[in-house]
Amino acid sequence: MAIQPIRLFGDPVLRRPALEVVDFDKELRRLVSDLTDTMLDAPGAGLAAPQIGVGLRVFTWYVDGQVGHLVNPDLSLSEEIQDGDEGCLSLPGLTYDCRRARSVVARGFDMHGEPVVVEGSDLLARALQHETDHLDGVLFIDRLDEAARKAAMKQIRESDWFGLEKPAVKVSPHRTHGLGF
Secondary structure (H helix, E strand, C coil): CCCCCCCCCCCCHHHCCCCCCCCCHHHHHHHHHHHHHHHCCCCCCCCEHHHCCCCEEEEEEECCEEEEEEEEEEEEECCCCCEEECCCEEEEEECEEEEEEEEEEEECCCCCCCCCEEEEEEEHHHHHHHHHHHHHHCCHHHCCHEEEEEEEHHHHHHHCCCCCCCECCCCCCCCCCCCCC
16 A cells, blocks of 8 residues: 555654554554555565554564564464574664574464464564564564674664654665565
């Protein structure tokens, strides 16, 4: 439907836990469409509603050629762990090694209110975890070890988009840096 501006680190909406969706209506379907269009345009492997300024528990993903969405997700994580590069459309230009569960079973709903179960491993598992974190007000840099987090914060402070009087709101110009979620 429409490409929306992506909120960048520093915007308070990224740190607020999102509200559960209770109305599976036309507005929700428009939100899923906007999330999908914005994610594909950026391009990214996922995008959560708070990243476009909407505080609802909804996200989309694009992994291995498959586009999907999930409303009100609940994740069951494997005990097996993976380390891998992770980036974020709300933190343009940053890519860091981040530890995640190797596989995930995600339960939730589609935009019509029908129950959905998504099982994924590797990159899909990473995307599902990353986007669910966004719904909880958690950014991937919060999951980095102390040294990596310190380096990430230094990189953020030195970026051209950080430190503006008002948090920047724009579509990420970084189309080829890392795995943007």
